[in-house]
Amino acid sequence: MVITKVGMLIGYVKTVFGQPNYNAVISGLKMSLADVADTTFEADRRYGGLYAERSQDVTTRIDRALRGIGQEALERSWGDTLIVIHGTSILMWLESIGFNTHHQDLLHNLSVTRISFGGHSFDIQSFDRT
Structure with a gap:
């Protein structure tokens, strides 16, 4: 179960942000942490909305x-x-x-x-x- 969630997260980061991992997202993008959280929330809603918060x-x-x-x-x-x-x-x-x-x-x-x-x-x- 945990391995599946980690795999989903890695796939999500690649799909939503086009980056290999979270560190690359926050260092490579010109987005605030709030924008990253809100983008994550919106993407999470498309996949059932179980994990992210605005x-x-x-x-x-x-x-x-x-x-x-x-x-x-x-x-x-x-x-x-x-x-x-x-x-x-x-x-x-x-x-x-x-x-x-x-x-x-x-x-x-x-x-x-x-x-x-x-x-x-x-x-x-x-x-x-x-």
Whole structure:
């Protein structure tokens, strides 16, 4: 089952983007991560729509989760709270809240982006630090 899904993904990347793999897609195209996500969503819909999300769905889901966790952390006085999020998703979310990622399409492995939440808004204190 997993091998079939991987094979489908590789075939999909070649069919939709004309590239051999995802890394080639994001480094070889002049598309934002949001555009790649939205193109993937539309292509996925043509094949049954089981796997992909639109960029707005991703960023809305992350924003709700971070606000919920941030609010609970404030109410319970948790202090610093570690949240692990996929790098592509956090990049799309950061851009959606107006943070300038300088069109970075990948985060460094094991990097940390430090964000504070004051009850209503987010403050990006550090970005992609290793």
